[in-house]
Amino acid sequence: MSNRAILCPRCRRLIGSEESVCSWCGSKRSAPWWQFINWSKGSLDGDWIIKALITVNVLFYALSLLLSMRTGEAGNFLSPGNRSLMLLGATGTYPVGHFGRFWTVVSANYLHGGIIHLIFNLMALKQIAPLASNEYGTSRMFSIYTFGGITGYVVSYFAGVPFTIGASAAVCGLIGALLYYGKSRGGSYGGSVFREVSGWIMSLFIFGFIFPGINNWGHGGGILGGIVVAAVLGYNERRRENYYDKALALFSGAVTVAVLVWAVARAFV
Secondary structure, eight states: OOOOOEEOTTTOOEEOTTOSBOTTTOOBTTOOGGGGTTTTSSTTOHHHHHHHHHHHHHHHHHHHHHHHHHHTOOSOTTSOOHHHHHHHTOBSIIIIIIHOOTTHHHHGGGOOSSHHHHHHHHHHHHHHHHHHHHHHOHHHHHHHHHHHHHHHHHHHHHTTOOSBOOTHHHHHHHHHHHHHHHHHHOHHHHHHHHHHHHHHHHHHHHHHHHSTTOOHHHHHHHHHHHHHHHHHHOOTTTOOOOHHHHHHHHHHHHHHHHHHHHHHHHHHO
């Protein structure tokens, strides 16, 4: 009796009826369910990570509003004050250069200046992160997101941006990774990815130059960081994710959690 085509339990791509292993990631079609608990159904599942990133961004937006009310900052109820954002970890030449808050290159990726800012970035994250996870794997996607965001804010610091926040630098890291993937893979599929991502980048920078207050240096730095990290780590069609990739993702997660907990403790205590 012949096998039927199924979705790979690890990478979720199609395994043909004549294939005994996934041609994308090498997993056996008959592998036991528990083989994938740690990395596909557990803490590093792609969908879970994306939902977690969205949740943390929303949570920190709510905390920034709460802190604004607590400190008595005036302004729109849906727009946290700069003092509250500063306390929770906004970055730039002012927080880093004047107060030595180097850790803010991590925390600033989870802060937003208003509801429109938040929604726009989370919509972009929800669209782009699954594509990056599909081509790089969940662990590498999260590492690219983290280091892309850090690179974006380091670049904007050296460019002299005084005060900046938002998830867009990290999202641009994923865009940079997809740009690298399309160019590196080539072929009709790689070419289509490259063209689509190039269109996103062009629209991003046009939008950034039309509307004031957008950190184009952070966007450009995030894209550059995503390209570099993606080139170092590789993508699924070149090699499968290994324990080093997973360890780097766990390290990225541990650093992020530690920085965000530290920021909240300093702001509210």
